[in-house]
Amino acid sequence: MSESDLQGTNGLSVLLNWLQPAATAPSPLAAARDAEADLVDTIAQERAAAFEAGVTAGRVAAEAELAPIVAALRGAEGALQAACVIDVGAVQSVLTGLVRAVVERVLLAELRVGDSVLDALVLAALAEVQPDEAPVLRVHPDALALIEQISGREVLAGLTIVIDAGMPRDGFAVEGPEFVISAGLMARLDCVMAELS
Secondary structure (H helix, E strand, O other): HHHHHHHOOOOOHHHHHHOOOOOOOOHHHHHHEEEEEEHHHHHHHHHHHHHHHHHHHHHHHHHHHHHHHHHHHHHHHHHHHHEEEEEEHHHHHHHHHHHHHHHHHHHHHHHHHHOOOHHHHHHHHHHOHHHHHOOOOEEEEHHHHHHHHOOOOHHHOEEEEOOOOOOOOOEEEEEEOOEEEEEEEHHHHHHHHHHHH
């Protein structure tokens, strides 16, 4: 650069241009790398957005498809809970009847084997009687035979015996002028069942 060039009005601007490095255009390789990075970012963003949209759409479709099944299961659950509710009043009478039937069968089986269950009841009833009251023993024929078989005829000595086939098979009553003592396994069972009810 010559001195005359520097002296002109343009001299300062020329100097500044000369001192400033020339702008270079970006190389095509760098531009391609930048474009590739931008493209990779855009693809990743689009892929993430598409994945999220697919998950949401899949969830909505699955919920719509399962909705009737879930409703049916909830209905079945309600029906099952309703079916499992126990009416205590209804069950109590059935169970009480069942217990009574079982106990009656067990007691009658015991009587058939010759157990002294009846004997103890008769002796307890006779113990309540005063000696001068002339008691009468009203008894079912099967119970009388069983008492005689287990305890012997001497237990019944001094009693007037009235055989009453209308009484329960295990039933008997000791009667006096001013009293009646009824006993029997089923009568005792009635008391027990009344307490249980």
